[in-house]
Amino acid sequence: MPCSLLNFCEYDTSKLVKIKSVKLGSMKWMSNGIILMFICIMLLWNKEYQAYDLVISSVTTKVKGVGLTNMSGVGEVVWDVVDHSGPSQGKNSFFVVTNFIATKQQKQGKCPETPQAGRPCRSDKDCEKGYWDQHSHGVQTGVCVKFDITRKTCEVAAWCPIENRKQPTRPALLASAENFTVLIKNNIRFPAYNYIRRNILPDMTDTYLKKCIFNRRSHPYCPIFRLGDIVAEAKEKFTEIAIEGGVIGIQINWDCDLNRFSHRCLPSYSFRRLDEKESNRTLYPGLNFRFARYYIENGIEYRTLYKAFGIRFDVMVFGKAGKFSIIQLIIYIGSTLSYYALTTVFLDWLIGTSCYSREARKYSERKFESVQDQQECLLCISFVDEDKVRLVKRSKKKSLQAVKAISFHPRKDDSTCFRALVSALQPAARPDLAAQNGLAEVKAEADRGQSVGTPLVEVPQGSRPPWCQCGCCPASCQLEEQLCCRRERGRCLTSSPLFRAMVLRRSTLETLLLYQSPLAELHEEAHLRRGAYAQFISWRFGGALPEDAVPVMPRCCVARVRAEYPSPDGRYEGLKLSRPLKPAEG
Numbered sequence: 001m002p003c004s005l006l007n008f009c010e011y012d013t014s015k016l017v018k019i020k021s022v023k024l025g026s027m028k029w030m031s032n033g034i035i036l037m038f039i040c041i042m043l044l045w046n047k048e049y050q051a052y053d054l055v056i057s058s059v060t061t062k063v064k065g066v067g068l069t070n071m072s073g074v075g076e077v078v079w080d081v082v083d084h085s086g087p088s089q090g091k092n093s094f095f096v097v098t099n100f101i102a103t104k105q106q107k108q109g110k111c112p113e114t115p116q117a118g119r120p121c122r123s124d125k126d127c128e129k130g131y132w133d134q135h136s137h138g139v140q141t142g143v144c145v146k147f148d149i150t151r152k153t154c155e156v157a158a159w160c161p162i163e164n165r166k167q168p169t170r171p172a173l174l175a176s177a178e179n180f181t182v183l184i185k186n187n188i189r190f191p192a193y194n195y196i197r198r199n200i201l202p203d204m205t206d207t208y209l210k211k212c213i214f215n216r217r218s219h220p221y222c223p224i225f226r227l228g229d230i231v232a233e234a235k236e237k238f239t240e241i242a243i244e245g246g247v248i249g250i251q252i253n254w255d256c257d258l259n260r261f262s263h264r265c266l267p268s269y270s271f272r273r274l275d276e277k278e279s280n281r282t283l284y285p286g287l288n289f290r291f292a293r294y295y296i297e298n299g300i301e302y303r304t305l306y307k308a309f310g311i312r313f314d315v316m317v318f319g320k321a322g323k324f325s326i327i328q329l330i331i332y333i334g335s336t337l338s339y340y341a342l343t344t345v346f347l348d349w350l351i352g353t354s355c356y357s358r359e360a361r362k363y364s365e366r367k368f369e370s371v372q373d374q375q376e377c378l379l380c381i382s383f384v385d386e387d388k389v390r391l392v393k394r395s396k397k398k399s400l401q402a403v404k405a406i407s408f409h410p411r412k413d414d415s416t417c418f419r420a421l422v423s424a425l426q427p428a429a430r431p432d433l434a435a436q437n438g439l440a441e442v443k444a445e446a447d448r449g450q451s452v453g454t455p456l457v458e459v460p461q462g463s464r465p466p467w468c469q470c471g472c473c474p475a476s477c478q479l480e481e482q483l484c485c486r487r488e489r490g491r492c493l494t495s496s497p498l499f500r501a502m503v504l505r506r507s508t509l510e511t512l513l514l515y516q517s518p519l520a521e522l523h524e525e526a527h528l529r530r531g532a533y534a535q536f537i538s539w540r541f542g543g544a545l546p547e548d549a550v551p552v553m554p555r556c557c558v559a560r561v562r563a564e565y566p567s568p569d570g571r572y573e574g575l576k577l578s579r580p581l582k583p584a585e586g
Contacts, residue, residue: 024347031343039336047257048332050322053192055254057317059092065180065227069173071102079174084310092315096180096227098242099172099309103163106292106303111160112147113137118154127154137162159303168288168309172242178228181213182313185223186252186267190321193258199223199267214269221266225250230313233271244286245309247275254319265321274314287312379403379480380549382540383487387411389541391549399482400552401467412542472556480575485554494560503536503557504564529565536561550576 043049067079084097112118117135121127121144129142138158147153156162186199200209200223212222214229231238234248241248249272256265275287287310292303377394390405458471465475469484470492476482485493493499501508509531513520520527537551552575562572 024351027350028343028347031346032340035339035342039339043332047322049324049329050257050259051192051325051328052320052322053190055188055190055317055319055321057186057188057252057319059315059317060185061094061313061315062183062185063094063096063180064182065177067174067176067180071169071173084174084177084180092317093312094182095310095312096177097308097310098174098177098245099168100174101163101165101168101307103161103165103305103307106159106161106305107300108157109160110141110155110157111162112145112153113140113156113158114162114164115147115151115153116166117162118156121152121154132156159305163305163307168243168307170243171239172309175239175242177242177310178226178231178238180227181224182227183209183224184250184252184315186315186317188254188317188319190256190258193321193323195256195258195265195321197254197256197265199252201266220269227311227313230271231311234273236273236277241273241277241311243309245288245311246273246277246286247312247314248272249274250313250315252315252317252319254317254321256319256321258321258323378549380541380551381483382411384485384493385487385490395479397479399467399479401469401483411540468555470556472559474555474559476555478575480552481555481558483552483554485556492556493554494556499557499560502539503532503561509535525565526567529561529567532561532565533558 063081063085065081065084067084068076069079070076079097085095113136117137119126124142124144127140127142127144129140131140132138136156138156141155141157143155144152145155184199187196188198189196199221201221204221209222209224212219212224214220214222214225228238230248230250231241236246236248251270251272253268253270254265255268257263258265277285288307290305290307292305294301294303296302379392379394379400380389381392381400382389387410388408389411391407391409392400392403392405395403459468459474463475464471465473465482467473467482467484469486469489472492472494473484506528509528512535513527513531533553536553536557541551
């Protein structure tokens with residue numbers, strides 16, 4: 001229980017790497033400056049420091065205008081507000097008649113159905129008494145009568161004569177409706193702030209309203225609109241839309257700022273056509289409805305039927321009001337702080353892709369720590385004819401010699417340490433060589449024909465493995481061990497005097513082993529053999545060895561070390577594919 005409580009009371013934090021670079025620092029501050037400027041612009045442009053409330057509104061309209069039409073069979077007809085405005089079209093809408101088809105002196109009776117609405121007949125058997133459908137003008141009587149000289153239709157009980165004309169008059173009979181005006185009264189309220197206003201502004205007088213007509217330049221807030229101007233603002237022609245009718249939207253937008261230092265709450269008007277004017281002409285285009293005027297003559301009730309075409313105007317109100325809110329400002333600032341992560345992402349990408357500079361690899365190694373997959377084994381190899389260390393993946397199909405590298409790492413030589421080590425190992429009886437550099441001693445010994453250890457034995461040409469380039473590698477059935485000291489053909493690394501002095505010389509290995517463990521017993525060849533492996537890895541890989549990679553010695557070098565320090569029973573552990581604390585070869 002105490003252990004679990006202690007584990008619960010822990011705090012984890014991220015590791016930060018500070019890179020002292022003028023270029024990276026400049027890019028960081030420049031990116032942060034751009035992000036800050038963007039945040040400030042959006043804060044002021046969209047007024048993100050405000051809390052908003054949506055509008056609640058009501059709309060009333062009043063249309064004014066008188067028109068005169070002269071139609072054959074009907075005569076002159078005066079159309080005032082009661083006539084051309086028609087019945088109510090619903091909430092926040094009004095309708096104006098612009099064209100019509102009149103059928104006068106209709107009375108209740110029996111007459112032939114029109115061919116368009118009825119069906120042709122030859123006898124009374126073709127007509128069904130009491131039948132009607134949605135296209136009928138009346139109820140069939142069951143009698144077949146003449147419609148004209150050539151056609152017969154079923155007789156119906158209806159208002160006769162039946163309306164026969166379908167197409168409206170061109171041009172529109174009431175085209176003068178273009179000059180009609182409408183007063184739109186819009187009352188709004190923002191309940192969150194208890195703010196009430198209307199589009200008839202406080203500074204508008206009765207005299208002003210009698211003279212003004214809406215115009216975007218001279219009178220942008222006048223609530224009185226000319227119908228022709230509304231249609232023109234919707235980018236339509238009144239003479240065309242008046243023939244069959246249509247639907248026009250009047251949009252009132254209230255974008256209010258209720259702060260004292262920047263108070264503003266005025267309406268803005270926009271207009272657009274709402275119905276589809278490019279629709280198929282057979283699918284009931286435009287807008288129309290029917291109404292009748294009734295009268296009694298000689299005790300008989302008559303009516304004049306009007307099929308009215310016109311324009312319906314829908315008034316739509318949108319709006320919101322904003323007021324400064326410290327909570328909203330804090331929320332906006334908190335939400336935009338995440339934008340600064342873009343700078344980190346950009347710079348990390350720049351460092352990780354090595355697009356920044358030659359030092360990007362060093363920065364990347366410090367910032368990113370790679371973890372090896374348990375199923376993936378990374379191997380590190382070094383060729384004597386290359387100046388870089390290769391990092392490769394273990395392959396189950398190819399020899400290690402043929403595997404392509406996934407990355408290259410520069411070798412890091414520690415020549416100062418090497419010279420100190422060689423100087424310390426010189427015999428005291430030869431002070432002339434003791435004062436010389438260790439490399440000069442090895443070269444002098446090679447020039448005099450002196451050798452150290454077992455002589456090098458080349459593998460016969462016939463038994464040489466195909467992956468061997470130096471001619472000294474014995475065959476191996478393990479793909480991980482099929483590695484030569486060279487990438488291209490040439491002299492073997494084991495023939496170098498430095499290999500003998502650094503890896504094979506007993507005095508060198510004993511000194512290194514005693515340096516690591518002063519009381520170690522060196523009578524076993526296995527100790528010296530493992531020391532030779534460790535010395536080779538330190539020499540050929542140095543500080544370029546990645547943490548999760550397993551270093552692999554060439555097959556020729558392993559054979560040379562085993563020949564110098566053999567195992568008594570002839571058994572060796574071989575390559576271990578895990579990163580050990582000690583050399584991987586046994």
